[in-house]
Amino acid sequence: MPAPSASIDPARPSWLPVPDGSDFPITNLPFGVAAGAGGPARVVVAIGDHAVDLESARSAGLVDLPAEATTGSLDRLLADDALDAARLRAWELLTDPRHRTATSNALRLRVDLRLAMPFTVADFVDFYASETHATAVGRIFRPGDDPLPVAWRHLPIGYHGRAGTVVVSDTPIDRPWGQRSEGGSVVFAPSAQLDFELEVGAVVGRPSARGRPVAVEDALDHIAGFVLVNDWSARDIQGWEYQPLGPFLGKSFATTISPWLVTADALAPYRVPPPDQRPPAQAHLRPPGPAFDLVLEAEVSGQLVARASFAGMYWTVAQQVAHLTSNGAGLRTGDLLASGTVSDPRPGGAGCLLEATKGGSTPFHLPDGRALTWLEDGDTVALRGHAGHGPTRIGFGPCRGTVRPAHDLHRPPGGQP
Amino acid sequence: MPAPSASIDPARPSWLPVPDGSDFPITNLPFGVAAGAGGPARVVVAIGDHAVDLESARSAGLVDLPAEATTGSLDRLLADDALDAARLRAWELLTDPRHRTATSNALRLRVDLRLAMPFTVADFVDFYASETHATAVGRIFRPGDDPLPVAWRHLPIGYHGRAGTVVVSDTPIDRPWGQRSEGGSVVFAPSAQLDFELEVGAVVGRPSARGRPVAVEDALDHIAGFVLVNDWSARDIQGWEYQPLGPFLGKSFATTISPWLVTADALAPYRVPPPDQRPPAQAHLRPPGPAFDLVLEAEVSGQLVARASFAGMYWTVAQQVAHLTSNGAGLRTGDLLASGTVSDPRPGGAGCLLEATKGGSTPFHLPDGRALTWLEDGDTVALRGHAGHGPTRIGFGPCRGTVRPAHDLHRPPGGQP
Numbered sequence: 001m002p003a004p005s006a007s008i009d010p011a012r013p014s015w016l017p018v019p020d021g022s023d024f025p026i027t028n029l030p031f032g033v034a035a036g037a038g039g040p041a042r043v044v045v046a047i048g049d050h051a052v053d054l055e056s057a058r059s060a061g062l063v064d065l066p067a068e069a070t071t072g073s074l075d076r077l078l079a080d081d082a083l084d085a086a087r088l089r090a091w092e093l094l095t096d097p098r099h100r101t102a103t104s105n106a107l108r109l110r111v112d113l114r115l116a117m118p119f120t121v122a123d124f125v126d127f128y129a130s131e132t133h134a135t136a137v138g139r140i141f142r143p144g145d146d147p148l149p150v151a152w153r154h155l156p157i158g159y160h161g162r163a164g165t166v167v168v169s170d171t172p173i174d175r176p177w178g179q180r181s182e183g184g185s186v187v188f189a190p191s192a193q194l195d196f197e198l199e200v201g202a203v204v205g206r207p208s209a210r211g212r213p214v215a216v217e218d219a220l221d222h223i224a225g226f227v228l229v230n231d232w233s234a235r236d237i238q239g240w241e242y243q244p245l246g247p248f249l250g251k252s253f254a255t256t257i258s259p260w261l262v263t264a265d266a267l268a269p270y271r272v273p274p275p276d277q278r279p280p281a282q283a284h285l286r287p288p289g290p291a292f293d294l295v296l297e298a299e300v301s302g303q304l305v306a307r308a309s310f311a312g313m314y315w316t317v318a319q320q321v322a323h324l325t326s327n328g329a330g331l332r333t334g335d336l337l338a339s340g341t342v343s344d345p346r347p348g349g350a351g352c353l354l355e356a357t358k359g360g361s362t363p364f365h366l367p368d369g370r371a372l373t374w375l376e377d378g379d380t381v382a383l384r385g386h387a388g389h390g391p392t393r394i395g396f397g398p399c400r401g402t403v404r405p406a407h408d409l410h411r412p413p414g415g416q417p
Numbered sequence: 418m419p420a421p422s423a424s425i426d427p428a429r430p431s432w433l434p435v436p437d438g439s440d441f442p443i444t445n446l447p448f449g450v451a452a453g454a455g456g457p458a459r460v461v462v463a464i465g466d467h468a469v470d471l472e473s474a475r476s477a478g479l480v481d482l483p484a485e486a487t488t489g490s491l492d493r494l495l496a497d498d499a500l501d502a503a504r505l506r507a508w509e510l511l512t513d514p515r516h517r518t519a520t521s522n523a524l525r526l527r528v529d530l531r532l533a534m535p536f537t538v539a540d541f542v543d544f545y546a547s548e549t550h551a552t553a554v555g556r557i558f559r560p561g562d563d564p565l566p567v568a569w570r571h572l573p574i575g576y577h578g579r580a581g582t583v584v585v586s587d588t589p590i591d592r593p594w595g596q597r598s599e600g601g602s603v604v605f606a607p608s609a610q611l612d613f614e615l616e617v618g619a620v621v622g623r624p625s626a627r628g629r630p631v632a633v634e635d636a637l638d639h640i641a642g643f644v645l646v647n648d649w650s651a652r653d654i655q656g657w658e659y660q661p662l663g664p665f666l667g668k669s670f671a672t673t674i675s676p677w678l679v680t681a682d683a684l685a686p687y688r689v690p691p692p693d694q695r696p697p698a699q700a701h702l703r704p705p706g707p708a709f710d711l712v713l714e715a716e717v718s719g720q721l722v723a724r725a726s727f728a729g730m731y732w733t734v735a736q737q738v739a740h741l742t743s744n745g746a747g748l749r750t751g752d753l754l755a756s757g758t759v760s761d762p763r764p765g766g767a768g769c770l771l772e773a774t775k776g777g778s779t780p781f782h783l784p785d786g787r788a789l790t791w792l793e794d795g796d797t798v799a800l801r802g803h804a805g806h807g808p809t810r811i812g813f814g815p816c817r818g819t820v821r822p823a824h825d826l827h828r829p830p831g832g833q834p
Contacts, residue, residue, distance in 0.1 A: 063713070072807045123581045128662060141661075154603050155596050159662035162578040164540045164749045165627060174628050176744035179572050179699070186571050188743075210582060210671075211591050213826055237744065243566045244558075245545060245576035245643045246663020252577070253625075253744040282596070283606045284827055326595035326605075326653065326827070327670040332581045409630055410701055410743070 007265065008091040010392075015100050016107070018276070023260075023386070023395025026094060027269075028085050029383065030225070030260035034113040035071050040071040041116050045090045046260055049110055052090055055064075056106035063089050073263060074119040078205040079333040083224050085266050099219055112320065115259035117168045122334035124166055124255065125324065126199070126231055127158040129315035131275075133343035133355060140359040146351030153279060156315035156323050158340070159168070161231070162252035166336065169259050169399045174408040175377060176253040178237030190406030191234035193360060195376040197300045198351035198383055199229040200310055201262060201338040209328035216285055219321035220333055227266060228258040228296070228383045228399035230340045235374070257336070258383070258399035266394060267292055270387035274316050281319065284326055289318025296342050296385045298351065300375070303366040308344035308351050310385070311335045377405045422549070424682065425508040425808075432517050434523070435667055437467030438679075440803070440812025444686075444771065446504045447642070447677035447813070450490050457488040457682070458533050462507045463677055466527055469507055469831070473523035479516065480506050480636035491536040495622040500641050501682050531798040532586045532676035535644075541583055541672065543743060544575040545615075546732035548692075550760035550772060554626040557776040563737060568697060573732035573740050579669035583753065586676050586816045592794060592823040593670040595654030607823030608651035610777060611792040613770035615715045615800055616646040618755040619734045620678060629745035633702055637739035639670055639748055643684060643788060645675040645713070645800045645816035646755045652771055652791070674753070675800070675816035683811060684709055687804035691733050698736065701743055705736025709804065713759050715768065716799045717792070720783045725761035725768050727802070794822045 012073050024030065024046040032051070034044045044051040055070040057063045065086060069076040093103040122241040128134055131148070134157075138147025151157060172290040175190050205224030208214050231251060239249025271290035281288060294310035295412060320337055343353040350356035353374055356364045363371035375381065431443040441447065441463040449468070451461045461468040472487040474480045482503060486493040494500050506643025509644050510520040545551055548565070551574075561740035568574065592607050622641030631639060648668060655667025688707035700704060711727035737754055758768040770791055773781045780788035792798065800816040 046599075054464070123579055124661075150598075151657050151660070152594070155658060157658065157662055157665070159665050160579055161543075162540055162577055162746060164752070165746050167627075174745050177630070178744050179568070181567075186568075186699070188701060200628075210584075211824065213594070234744070240568050241572060241574065242661065242663070243568070244659065244660070244663070245574055246661070248574070248576050249740070249744040249746070251740075252746045282603070282607060323666070324669075327595050327651070327666040328591050328668070328824075329579060329582050329669045335581070405804075407628065407745075 008088060012095045014094045014298060015097050016047055016050060018299050022048050023397050024048055024338065027392070028262060028266050029090050030072055030262040031077070031083060031116045031118065032260045033116045035116045041073065041083055042193060043070045043074060043077065044108065044113065045087070046110060047094055047381065050107045051110050052093065052103065052109055053106045053362055054086070057103065058404060060106060061326065062093055062106065063103055063280065069161060073117070075334065078119055078224050081206045083205065083263050087263055087265060093362060098404050099415055101203055102256065102389060118259060118261050121163040121166045122332035124161040124163040124183060124336045124339055126161045126338045127156050127160050127315065127320055128340040129313045129320070130343045131314040131339060132345045132349065133341040136343065136350065136355040138392050140354065152187045156320045156369050158320065159246045160254060165252055166255045166257060167408060169256055169401070171256060171401060173232055173401040174252050174404050176234050176237065177410050178234055178249050180236035180240045191236055192210060192374065193235035194403060195233045195235050196298060196354045196375065197231040197341040197380045198306055199294055199338045199340060200283055200294065200296065200307060200385065201227045201229040201336050204331045204335035207333050208325055208331040211328045212329065214321055214325040214331065216289060216318050216322035218288065219318035220289060221262065222321060223264050223317060225261040225263040227261055228396045230256040230381060230399055230401060231338060232256065233352070243250070256399055256401045258396045260395065260397045262396055267387055270310050275314060277314065285319045288316045292387065294385050294387050296383065299382045300366065300372060301379050303314055303368060305353050305356065305364060306348060308342045308349045310342050312344060313339060315340065317377035327346055340361055341376060375403050377403050379403045381404060424515035424712035425505060431464060431511045433464055433467060433511055434516050437808060439465045439517050440814050441465055441812060444809065445679060445683050446507050448500060448535065448557065448682065449677045450493070450535045452531045452533045458490065460487045460491060460494065461530065462786060463527060463549040464511055468523045468527050469510065469520065470523045470525050471503070474510065474520065475520055477523060478520055479510055481522065488578055490534070492751060494501070494596045495536055495641050500622065500680050501827050504680055504682060507763055532585060532650065534740060535678050536677055537751050538580040538583045538753050541578040541580040541747035541753045542575050543578045543757055544573050544732065544737055545757040546573055546730045546737070547758060547760045548731040548764065549762045550758040550768060553760065553767065553772045557771065565790045569816060573737045575737070576663045578672060582669055583672045583674060585675055586818070588673060588818060589821045590649055590671050590818040591821050592609055593651050593654065593777045594823055594827050595666050595708050597653035597655065597657045605639040605827070608653055608809060609791065610652035611651050611820060612650045612770045613715060613798045614648040614650055614758040615723055615725060616648055616755045616757060617711065617713065617802065618644045618646040618674060618753050618760060620644060621748045621750060621752035623746040624750050625742055628745045631738055631742040631748065633704065633706060633735050633798065636735035637681065637706060639738060640681050640734060642680040644678055645813045647673040647798060647800055647816055648755060649673065650769070673816055673818045675813045679811065679813055684804055687711065689728050692731060694731065695825045702739055703738045705733045711804050713800065713802045717789060718784060718785065720797050722773065722789070723765060723768050725759045725766045725796065727759055729761060730756060730759065792820050794820055796820045
C-alpha cells in the first residue's frame with residue numbers, strides 16, 4: 001500500500017460522537033491489537049470510546065488490505081509502511097456519513113476489548129536523553145563530580161534492553177528477585193528498591209540496511225509511531241550489577257508499553273523546536289530534527305507523582321536514530337527506541353522515584369499523605385501522555401502495571417533463601 | 418516430535434567416507450541453513466565434506482518432519498525442541514547401509530552451499546565469564562585497583578547486545594564509524610581500534626515462561642546447541658560511550674556467528690567439571706553444572722593469534738541461564754547467550770587484541786613478523802573450535818569475517834567529516 005498523498009482534515013468531524021477529553025478524537029486514530037474471541041487477534045483503531053475492528057472492516061470490503069495486515073499484530077502494517085494509509089482510510093470511514101452504516105458494524109466498545117502486545121519488538125534500545133534526569137542521577141551517584149558523564153553532551157547515550165520481556169499495559173509486574181549488596185553482604189532477595197521510569201518509545205516501521213547509516217534528516221521517515229514506556233527498574237539490583245557493562249537484570253524483568261500506537265502522522269502537528277545543544281552536535285547529528293510537545297504524567301495508585309514535558313529532551317528522536325545507525329547498524333521493523341526517563345526541571349517533574357526521592361533518601365509525599373520511597377506490592381503505576389491542550393488534544397491511553405509480591409520460587413521449603 | 422529415547426552410537430561408522438580431521442564426523446551432525454537455488458532456504462546437516470539436505474530427505478519420505486521444519490531456518494526445529502530427534506534420524510540415514518541409496522540423493526557437497534543465518538536471534542546477551550579476560554581488562558583500565566569488578570565473583574555479569582546485527586560467517590564487516598576522544602577533542606571517524614572477541618554462544622531452544630526462573634539444574638534443557646561468536650568491538654568507540662550504561666555502538670555494528678549449530682547432544686560427551694568458585698556461588702546458582710572441554714582458536718589472516726580453553730570459564734552456561742532468568746525474565750527460542758571473550762592464562766591465550774596488546778600498548782607479533790595492534794582493512798578473522806582430540810574430535814567449522822574499509826557515506830563531498 002503506497003504512502004497516502006492526502007492527509008486527514010482535522011476540521012472534519014466524525015459522525016461518531018467522541019466524549020470531551022477523550023485521548024482518541026478523530027485526529028488521533030491510533031492502532032492497537034485486540035485479542036480475538038476464539039479467533040486470531042485483530043487490528044483495531046481507537047476512536048473515542050470505540051474502536052474500528054479493521055479485520056471486520058476488511059471482510060466487509062471497507063478497507064483494501066490483506067488479512068495478514070488486519071490480524072495478529074501490527075507487524076505487517078509496520079513492515080509495509082502502511083499505517084498512514086490505513087489511518088487515512090479509517091478517517092474516511094469515520095467522517096463520511098455514507099460509510100456510517102457499514103462502518104458501524106465494525107465498531108467495538110473499547111471496554112470490551114482485551115488489548116494485546118501491538119507489535120513484535122525487534123531490538124529494544126533505551127536512551128538517556130533527559131539532561132535533567134541524567135544530571136540528577138549523576139548528583140546522586142557521583143556527588144562532587146561533574147554530574148553528566150563525559151560523553152553525554154556529545155552523543156545520545158543508550159543501551160540495549162531485553163526485547164523479550166516488553167509487555168503490554170495491564171500485565172502484572174512481579175517484584176523481581178536479585179542480588180544486591182547490603183551491609184557488607186551480598187544477598188539474593190526480592191528487590192527492595194523497585195522503581196518506574198516515565199518514558200516515550202519510538203517504534204520503527206521502515207527498516208534500514210546494515211552498512212547504510214540513516215541521515216538525521218531522513219530519520220523520522222523510519223518512525224511509524226510512538227507509545228508510552230515504563231522501564232521498570234530495580235535500583236538495588238541495578239546498582240550492584242552494572243559495572244562495567246551496564247544495566248541487565250535490574251531492568252530485564254519487565255518493560256511495559258501502552259497498547260495504542262499513536263502514529264507519527266498524528267503527532268506531526270505537535271512538532272516543536274528542540275532545546276539548544278551546547279556544544280553543537282557533530283555534523284552527522286545536525287540539524288537535530290523536531291522535539292514533540294507531549295506532556296507526560298505518572299501516577300502511583302491514582303496519585304500524581306510526576307508531570308514532565310517531553311519537549312525539553314536534550315536529544316531528539318531523529319538524533320537517536322542517526323546515532324544508532326551511524327556505525328552501520330541497521331534498523332528492523334519493530335525496533336523500539338525508548339527515550340530514557342523523561343524529567344522536567346520544574347517541581348514535581350522527576351520521572352522516576354530514584355530522582356524524586358534523591359536515591360531513596362527523601363520520601364516523596366503523595367497527596368494522600370503516604371510517604372513513598374520505592375514501589376510497594378499492590379501499587380499500580382499508570383503513565384499518561386498527551387499532545388496539545390483542551391478539546392483538540394490527543395493522548396496515548398494509559399500505560400499501566402500493578403506490582404505483585406515476589407513469588408516464592410526461590411525460597412526453599414520452610415526457610416529464607 | 419518428542420525427545421528421542423535413544424541416542425546415537427558413536428562406534429557405528431557412516432557409510433559415507435569422512436576425511437580425517439573433519440570438523441564434522443558422524444558423531445557431530447550439526448545443523449545449518451543453505452540458501453536455496455531460487456527456492457526457500459533449506460535445513461542441512463553436515464557430515465564430512467557433505468551435507469544432508471533435510472528438505473530433500475523429507476520430500477523423499479526419509480524424515481518425518483513438517484516442511485516448516487526443513488525450510489527457511491532452524492527456528493521451527495528449535496521451537497519444537499526437535500533437533501535431537503532430527504539428528505538421530507540423520508544418524509540412522511547415514512549409518513544404516515539400507516538407507517544409502519535414498520539418502521545419497523539428498524547429499525550436497527558443502528563447498529557448493531551458501532550458508533545463511535541458521536536461526537532468528539531473539540535476544541542477544543553477552544556475558545563476561547572468563548576470569549582471565551576480566552582480570553586483564555581490569556588491569557588495563559583500572560591499574561592499581563582490584564582488577565575484577567566488585568560483583569564479578571558473585572554473579573555472571575552480562576549485558577544485552579543488538580540481535581538485529583548478528584550475521585553469519587563470511588559476511589563482510591565494514592569498519593564502523595564512531596565518536597571517540599582523541600587528544601582532548603571529540604572526533605567522528607572510522608574506528609582506529611577494531612578488535613575481535615573469541616567467544617562461544619549457547620542457543621536457546623525450549624523457551625521458559627516469564628515469572629518462572631529456570632533452576633540451574635534444568636538450565637541446559639533449554640540450550641539446543643552452540644555456535645562460535647566473534648563479538649567485533651571498536652575499542653575507541655566503546656571506551657568513549659560506555660559510561661554509565663555499557664557498550665552500545667562499539668559493539669552493535671556486527672557480531673558474527675558460525676553457520677553450524679553444534680547440538681547440545683553432540684557436545685554432551687565433552688562435559689567436564691568447571692573451575693572451583695570462591696566465594697561459592699549463591700544457592701540458586703549451585704551446582705554450577707558442567708563446563709565444556711572446547712579448545713578455541715583465533716586466526717588473523719591465516720596466522721594464529723589465540724588459543725584458549727573454554728573449559729576454564731569461571732561461570733558456566735547453566736549458571737548464566739539461571740542468573741538471566743532469576744529475576745523472572747523468560748527465555749525465548751533463538752536467544753543467543755554468548756560467553757564473553759574466552760581467554761586462557763597460558764601464553765598466547767588472550768582471546769582479543771585489547772588483551773593481547775595490553776590495550777594497544779604492546780603489538781602482538783604474528784608468525785610472519787607483522788606487528789599487529791588492531792585489525793587492519795583486509796584482515797580476515799577466523800575463529801575455530803573443537804571438542805576432544807585426534808580422530809574423534811568434533812568441530813564447529815570456521816566463524817569468519819573480513820574487514821572492509823569504512824564507507825564514505827559520512828564524508829561530505831570533497832572533504833573530511
